[in-house]
Amino acid sequence: MVMRGMLRGLGSGKPASARAHAGAASGRGADLGQRRALLEAVEDEGLGWFWASNVRNELTYLSASAVQRFAPGAALFGEPLSRLFETVGEVREQPQRPLSFLLGARSRVVEHIVRLEMPEGPQWWSLTGRPAFDEWGDFIGYRGIARDISAEYARQCDSSRLAEYDSLTGLANRHRMGTRLTAILTAFRLARRSCALLLLDLDRFKHVNDTLGHPAGDDLLKQVAQRLGRIIPEQAEIGRLGGDEFKIIIPDMDDRGKLGELAHRIIQMVSQPYSIEGSRAIIGTSVGIAVAPYDGIEPDELVKAADLALYAAKGSGRAQYRFYSNDLKDSAQERRAIEEDLRDALPRGELQLHYQPVVRSKSHRLTGFEALMRWNHPERGPINPAQFIPVAEESNLICALGEWALRQACEDAAAWPGDLLVSVNVSAPQFSAAGFVASVGKALAASGLAPGRLELEITESVFLGDGNMAARTFARLKRLGVRLALDDFGTGYSSLGYLRDAPFDKIKIDQGFVRGSTEEGQSNAAIITAIVGLAEALRMETTAEGVEAMDELALVAARGATNVQGFVFSRAISQADVLAKIASGDLYYEPSGPERHRADRRSLYRTVGVIHEDYRYDAMLRNLSRTGARIDGLIDVPVGTELVLDLGEGQLVVAIVRRSQDATQGLEFETPLISDGADGLCTRHRISPYALASAGMPLRALPRGEYPFLQDLIEPRDPSQPGRPRFMQLDLSATSSRAT
Incomplete structure (x- = not known):
C-alpha cells in the first residue's frame, strides 16, 4: 500500500507533499473568493456595512451601499466619526457615553446607537467596532460594522412612549x-x-x-x-x-x-x-x-x-x-367632622339666617337685606360659612340648605315693610334642580311675600350646564315676578352673553374689586366704573359688596354704584335686630369705619418666636396682615428696633418696630407676606431644611411650630459676646402681666 501510494505520487510528476500544499492554497483562494462574495452581498443587500477609521478616528472606509445613502458629494472620508454620527443620549432609559469619549479612550464600541441626518430624513444606525493595532502594537484606527436600525428604533421609541x-x-x-x-x-x-x-x-x-x-x-x-x-x-x-x-x-x-x-x-x-x-x-x-x-x-x-x-x-x-x-392634616379631619355634623344641623335647628343691610350709596337709606346663613354648633360654637358652605356643596347638602334658606327668608321678610327687598343666594346645583322654580313659588305662597320683594342672587356658574335649561328657568322665574341679581360679576366666567340672554335686574360688584380700589396703581376703580357703565346701559342696578372704609364708600358712590353693602354700614344682624331697626322708624344707616382702606388684618392668638440680635423671645401674635403685625409680650421695645419673627414652619420675617407701648409693638415687615391661596398669609421663602440640618436638626420636611435654635443661623452682632436678652419678657403662660 505504501509502495502503491509512492508510485502514484511519482506518476503525477510532483511529490505528495507538494501536491498537498497546492491543494491547500487552492482551497484558501476559493475561501477568500467566497468570503469576498459573501461580504459584498451583505453590503449590497444592506444587511450590514463595514467601516474603518485612521489613527485620528477619521472615516477612511465605508461600504459603498452605505455611502450612497448620504447626499451626493457629501464629505465623508477624512471627517471625524463623532461629527458624522451623533450619539443618541439615552437608550432603554440608560444613558450612552458620547462616541467621541469611547473612541478617545480606545474602548470597544458595542451596538452604539447614533443618529445621522440623511436627505430623506434622520436615520439611526448601530455601530460596533474595535481598535486595530499594527505588528508593533501601535494603534492604527478602528474596524467595525454598522447596521440601519431606523425601523427597529422607531418601534422601540413608540413602545417606550406608550409605556411612559x-x-x-x-x-x-x-x-x-x-x-x-x-x-x-x-x-x-x-x-x-x-x-x-x-x-x-x-x-x-x-x-x-x-x-x-x-x-x-x-x-x-x-x-x-x-x-x-x-x-x-x-x-x-x-x-x-x-x-x-x-x-x-x-x-x-x-x-x-x-x-x-x-x-x-x-x-x-x-x-x-x-x-x-x-x-x-x-x-x-x-x-x-x-x-x-x-x-x-x-x-x-x-x-x-x-x-x-x-x-x-x-x-x-x-x-x-x-x-x-x-395644619392641613388637622383641617382635613375637621372637614370630615363638619360634614358629619352638618347633616344633622338642619333638623336640629342649629342653622339661622342673618341679614346684612343694603343701602343707597347716595342717601344711605335702607333698601333691603341679604340673607346669610349662620351655623352655631352646640360644641364648636359659630362656624364660618366659608368652612361649611363648600362642604355642603361637595356633600350634596347644598340643595336642602338652600331650599330651607329660601323658605325662611321669605317668611322673615314678610314681617318687614312692603318696600324692603330680601336677597337670597342660589347655588348652581339648586338652580339646576328639577323642582327649583316650584320651590320658589311654594316659599312665596306659604309666606305671603310679594314676588317683587324676593331677589335671587345667582352666580355665573349656573350657565355652565345646559344653556337652554337655564334660559327656560330664568323665563319661569320672571313669570313668577321675582327679581334676579348676577352675583360676583367679573370673578368667574364672565360673558356679556349672560347679560344679554338672562333677564337680570341687578349686577353685584364683587368685594375683590372694592378692596384696594383706592390704592395707587390699582385698576379696580376703572373696573368698577366699567361695570357700573355696563349696568346703566342695560338699565340694571348695581350693588358694591364688601365696602369697609370711608374712602371705599366715597369711591363707589362717585363711580355711580346704586347700592352699597358692607361693614362700613353694618354686619349681618339677626331677624330680631332687623325688626328692632324697622320698629325704630329709622331706615337710614350712618357709615362708620376707618378713613382709609388698609390691608386685611387677621386676628390671631398664638405664640411666635421673636429674635433680636442673637437672643430669642416668645411673644403673642395678636393680628397679622401682609405688611405688618401686632405682638404682645416684650417690655418697652424702642421704636425703630429690628426684629425677626419666627412664624413657624421655617417662616422668618424681618420687621421694624413702628409703634411701641408697654408690652405691645406694632411691626412693619421688610418684605410683605403673600396669600397662601385661601384666607391665610405666608412668606415667599422659608428657612431650608438643609440649613436647619446644619444647625443640628435632622434632615426632614419642616415640622410644625417654631425652632428655638434659629437664632444660631443669624450672625451675632459681637461674636465674642454670648447672647443675652435686651428686653424684659412677659410670662405668656400666666394670666397676669407680671414680667420675667
Missing part, C-alpha cells in the same frame, strides 16, 4: 411622572436644591362628560393639556395621572410668590371657555402646591402634601390654589 406617555394628551403618564419625581428628588437632595410639585384636577369635568359625551370629554382633556403646555415654565414637566388629574414638576422653584402667580394663571387659563363639537363648555380647576425639601423629602411625602393642599383648595370653594402647611 398618555396616548390621549401626549403628556407624561403616572408612571413616568413618578419615576421623574423620584429621580429629581434623589439628585436634588445631594445638591441641596428645591423642587415644586403642583397637583390639579378639573372642576365640572364630569358634567361635560355626562352632557356632551365621552368623545367631547376627551377633546376637552386634549385642549387642557395644550393650554397647560403653553403656560408652564420651560424646565417643568407636566403629566396626566388619569381621568381629569394632572401633575406638574418644576425643578429649582421654591418662591411661593411666583408659584402662586403661576397657579393663578393656570386657573385663569383653564377656566376660559372651550369650543367642542360646536358646543361651548366651561370648566375650572383647583391647584395644590408642595415644595421639596420644605414640605417633603421623599416622593410619597411630597405627593401627599400636594394632595392635601389640593383637597384644601377644593374645599375653599374651587377655582383656587393652596400651599401645603402642617
Whole structure:
C-alpha cells in the first residue's frame, strides 16, 4: 500500500507533499473568493456595512451601499466619526457615553446607537467596532460594522412612549411622572436644591362628560393639556395621572410668590371657555402646591402634601390654589367632622339666617337685606360659612340648605315693610334642580311675600350646564315676578352673553374689586366704573359688596354704584335686630369705619418666636396682615428696633418696630407676606431644611411650630459676646402681666 501510494505520487510528476500544499492554497483562494462574495452581498443587500477609521478616528472606509445613502458629494472620508454620527443620549432609559469619549479612550464600541441626518430624513444606525493595532502594537484606527436600525428604533421609541406617555394628551403618564419625581428628588437632595410639585384636577369635568359625551370629554382633556403646555415654565414637566388629574414638576422653584402667580394663571387659563363639537363648555380647576425639601423629602411625602393642599383648595370653594402647611392634616379631619355634623344641623335647628343691610350709596337709606346663613354648633360654637358652605356643596347638602334658606327668608321678610327687598343666594346645583322654580313659588305662597320683594342672587356658574335649561328657568322665574341679581360679576366666567340672554335686574360688584380700589396703581376703580357703565346701559342696578372704609364708600358712590353693602354700614344682624331697626322708624344707616382702606388684618392668638440680635423671645401674635403685625409680650421695645419673627414652619420675617407701648409693638415687615391661596398669609421663602440640618436638626420636611435654635443661623452682632436678652419678657403662660 505504501509502495502503491509512492508510485502514484511519482506518476503525477510532483511529490505528495507538494501536491498537498497546492491543494491547500487552492482551497484558501476559493475561501477568500467566497468570503469576498459573501461580504459584498451583505453590503449590497444592506444587511450590514463595514467601516474603518485612521489613527485620528477619521472615516477612511465605508461600504459603498452605505455611502450612497448620504447626499451626493457629501464629505465623508477624512471627517471625524463623532461629527458624522451623533450619539443618541439615552437608550432603554440608560444613558450612552458620547462616541467621541469611547473612541478617545480606545474602548470597544458595542451596538452604539447614533443618529445621522440623511436627505430623506434622520436615520439611526448601530455601530460596533474595535481598535486595530499594527505588528508593533501601535494603534492604527478602528474596524467595525454598522447596521440601519431606523425601523427597529422607531418601534422601540413608540413602545417606550406608550409605556411612559398618555396616548390621549401626549403628556407624561403616572408612571413616568413618578419615576421623574423620584429621580429629581434623589439628585436634588445631594445638591441641596428645591423642587415644586403642583397637583390639579378639573372642576365640572364630569358634567361635560355626562352632557356632551365621552368623545367631547376627551377633546376637552386634549385642549387642557395644550393650554397647560403653553403656560408652564420651560424646565417643568407636566403629566396626566388619569381621568381629569394632572401633575406638574418644576425643578429649582421654591418662591411661593411666583408659584402662586403661576397657579393663578393656570386657573385663569383653564377656566376660559372651550369650543367642542360646536358646543361651548366651561370648566375650572383647583391647584395644590408642595415644595421639596420644605414640605417633603421623599416622593410619597411630597405627593401627599400636594394632595392635601389640593383637597384644601377644593374645599375653599374651587377655582383656587393652596400651599401645603402642617395644619392641613388637622383641617382635613375637621372637614370630615363638619360634614358629619352638618347633616344633622338642619333638623336640629342649629342653622339661622342673618341679614346684612343694603343701602343707597347716595342717601344711605335702607333698601333691603341679604340673607346669610349662620351655623352655631352646640360644641364648636359659630362656624364660618366659608368652612361649611363648600362642604355642603361637595356633600350634596347644598340643595336642602338652600331650599330651607329660601323658605325662611321669605317668611322673615314678610314681617318687614312692603318696600324692603330680601336677597337670597342660589347655588348652581339648586338652580339646576328639577323642582327649583316650584320651590320658589311654594316659599312665596306659604309666606305671603310679594314676588317683587324676593331677589335671587345667582352666580355665573349656573350657565355652565345646559344653556337652554337655564334660559327656560330664568323665563319661569320672571313669570313668577321675582327679581334676579348676577352675583360676583367679573370673578368667574364672565360673558356679556349672560347679560344679554338672562333677564337680570341687578349686577353685584364683587368685594375683590372694592378692596384696594383706592390704592395707587390699582385698576379696580376703572373696573368698577366699567361695570357700573355696563349696568346703566342695560338699565340694571348695581350693588358694591364688601365696602369697609370711608374712602371705599366715597369711591363707589362717585363711580355711580346704586347700592352699597358692607361693614362700613353694618354686619349681618339677626331677624330680631332687623325688626328692632324697622320698629325704630329709622331706615337710614350712618357709615362708620376707618378713613382709609388698609390691608386685611387677621386676628390671631398664638405664640411666635421673636429674635433680636442673637437672643430669642416668645411673644403673642395678636393680628397679622401682609405688611405688618401686632405682638404682645416684650417690655418697652424702642421704636425703630429690628426684629425677626419666627412664624413657624421655617417662616422668618424681618420687621421694624413702628409703634411701641408697654408690652405691645406694632411691626412693619421688610418684605410683605403673600396669600397662601385661601384666607391665610405666608412668606415667599422659608428657612431650608438643609440649613436647619446644619444647625443640628435632622434632615426632614419642616415640622410644625417654631425652632428655638434659629437664632444660631443669624450672625451675632459681637461674636465674642454670648447672647443675652435686651428686653424684659412677659410670662405668656400666666394670666397676669407680671414680667420675667
